[in-house]
Amino acid sequence: MTDAVLEPDVTARRAPRASLGSPEGDDVFGTFDPRIARRFFSYLGPHRRDFLITQVAVLLSAASQVTLPYLIGQVVAAATHHDAVRLHTTLIWFVAGAAAFVVCFFCGEWLSSRLAQRVIFDIRRAMFAHFQDISLSFMDKTHVGRIMARLQGDVNSLQEFLESSTGAVGDFATLIGISVMLVVMDVRLGLLTLLVLPALIGIRALWLPHSKKTFRLARDASSTANSALAENINGVRTVQETRREQLNFELYREKAHDNFKAQTGASWMSQIMVPTVDVLTGVAMSLVIVVGGEAVLDKRLEVGVMVAFLFYVQRFFDPVRMLSMQYTIMQRAMAAGHRIFEVLDVPVTIKDKPDALALEAFEPTVEFRDVTFGYEPGRPILHDVSFKVRPREVVALVGPTGSGKTSIISLTHRFYEVDKGQVLVGGHDVRDVTLDSLGRNIGMVLQEPFLFTGAIEENIRYNTSASREEIVEAAKAVSAHDFIMRLPEGYDTQLGQRGRNISVGQRQLISFARALVADPQILILDEATANIDSFTEQAIQKALKVLFAGRTCMVIAHRLATIRDADRIIVLQQGRIIEQGSHGQLMRARGLYHRLYTSAHASFDDQVVAATGDAEFATRT
Structure with a gap:
């Protein structure tokens, strides 16, 4: 992964050419790299059992979530036909499904959070242990602030990815389940509803390049402002000795203002997808109401199916929205993983030989x-x-x-x-x-x-x-x-x-x-x-x-x-x-x-x- 970057055969004093000090090395986004993903998920090995239990809970939660709108439709259909037995039976199944959803959802969230904490603990421990052994030649040429950014910020990005990735499996399963249910209940209305999805994908494709640039600028502006703040805090004694407070404030205000503008732009780019998804949700529901309403009037569609369609459409874009966010998290995690494993791959040049001797009872010369x-x-x-x-x-x-x-x-x-x-x-x-x-x-x-x-x-x-x-x-x-x-x-x-x-x-x-x-x-x-x-x-x-x-x-x-x-x-x-x-x-x-x-x-x-x-x-x- 990093052989070309870090040159493992470097000499003991030569700092590996890791991107610790370069702007490219701190890029907030990265493309999906299967090698990074495999290496990251290798830390799941000792926790394989917990991972499987978590996935089962998440999938059961998704299955329950997909089942509930269908049961609601069946309740409406039973009430419409005045079928008391069917109504009571369906209500019992609905209560059982809702209880199963609550339990599985809670267990999935708790288990995924606990699993993420354990894996991140292992990664932090591995990084800390490696930093204890890295030669001083590397530390001499590396900014402590960048090292801390990798130990904290980048590891937190991986934790966020791990927590969301387990949820992504559930969101993807929910999306597939809802799509299948829409088509099974009514092929024509289901396919018509799903036509909104390509529009969302196209908008997302147009939004992504601009968002990358905006988020990158926000990250750089935040880093600059924080560096200036840290420098002034560390040098506060000198600042007060020379009465430089006003000048420092003016210099910092400029950086803080740049950060404000960059963060505002990033916030706007982040929020623009929310109303977009809401608008598309409204369009899909309008299609269901108009087309489905006519089908109900023409006796081609039951009211219960119409109600189930509305619930499914309402929930359809929730996993879409979450998967869209998780894609961004995945990109950030790929960049963070690259930087973390880049550090873990820095060769330990000062180490014991296989047959090294222990100094005991020697002449201290x-x-x-x-x-x-x-x-x-x-x-x-x-x-x-x-x-x-x-x-x-x-x-x-x-x-x-x-x-x-x-x-x-x-x-x-x-x-x-x-x-x-x-x-x-x-x-x-x-x-x-x-x-x-x-x-x-x-x-x-x-x-x-x-x-x-x-x-x-x-x-x-x-x-x-x-x-x-x-x-x-x-x-x-x-x-x-x-x-x-x-x-x-x-x-x-x-x-x-x-x-x-x-x-x-x-x-x-x-x-x-x-x-x-x-x-x-x-x-x-x-x-x-x-x-x-x-x-x-x-x-x-x-x-x-x-x-x-x-x-x-x-x-x-x-x-x-x-x-x-x-x-x-x-x-x-x-x-x-x-x-x-x-x-x-x-x-x-x-x-x-x-x-x-x-x-x-x-x-x-x-x-x-x-x-x-x-x-x-x-x-x-």
Whole structure:
């Protein structure tokens, strides 16, 4: 289905050319694709029994619905002929048929809704599980908003289709049943009534192309307005700081007005079919009344049949109207299914080999051997980088922005694959060991820690089985215990989204405690002290000695004073190692590290051009 689009043989860092970012990929309509339909309905496999029961209930409901007008006609005929026995018998059958219709209709609706929820639950779970494994190279190049649109909007379109498709079977059966009954009761009048159907199909064919264009414009306008709204909500702090409220309002009002016009047009196109069907229903009933009335007067047609015809014609266009709506739902579902399965078909490029080893009882070393790596083909970030971090050694990676520091730690954790060379952990190529064992043995603390909604205790424990005592001990070791106890509920305090109800520094301290509780053999810190004030940093520096004890550590830092006690400092520039050694050795070498450390700004990003005296370097960085 998506082989031509997604190119399953793409490299690990190359984002598959899915249509996540293209307007075509978000087209609200699609044509019927049997491959999409088969794949979608394959999710019905585990629920085959429920599906069959649902279809039986729907078909019984349709059969009851078709029978009722005929019984009404028989009641009228019996009353006309003053046949009391026939009248009473027919009334009993009518009550039984009405009761059967109510029960079957209710069961069909309830069962179809429950079945749709179960299938959609399976699809959501499959998508969520797949997103857990998709390589970061795909996530780096994909808008989160579009991913959420597929997880929510597109899945909801499939749910709507599944709920309506079971009803479509009943509507189609009802339409066929009514058509048969019309012809059986009176061939001439039945065929005359059915002549209205081609007119409806022709009108629908003329309406559909215009409706597609109108609905597509409405979808685009809604997406634009919602994007502008989300952007302003996310940036409300900046908006209020710069007093830009009025300008933003004017910009948003223009987009909202465009959305208003587009939605009005879409609403008009949606509603135009309703009076059209009503007019055709009126025409059909008029034909029945005029032609059928003359037949009744000429004694060629019974009054009961005439009454049954009127009821059948009145109900005939209800399934037509519903099938017309379901056709639109089907088109939308085909487009949604294509986008969903397109994501599910994104290849998982970072995965375990069949014979991958689990890291157990190993020497915690990290080694790079002639590693070349780039996020895009032909644009390497690292060039033939080689170094080795020995067991329980603290190595600092320093260098200007874009020099490849973060790439090194990402490759250590095998978030990406190297272009050339090897990355070894514990003497094993990271491609030969299981991802789970890498995750258990390598801990990371990032510059911007991500905390989940929930209690502080849960965030520190995370994916370990640590006890409350171990959590408190870890928090004390990193100087987080005091501020946690000052919170209203202590360790049971609920954190908001991304932990934004506490300060940045406090979030960082919690991430330190989380890393300490995980007790990894290899610890990586990526600017982990950048967002902590100087007073807190003094306590953190003491806590780091506890955290580093007995572990192999790799530290990225821009403030050079924070890593002067490292066993070894590796200086990177433009993806190459230009010098390495201890703080004392690098100071005596009087190279780039010495010049930056002795400058007024002990940071690689502060006045790096002045420190190097390289104007070309300034342009590149």
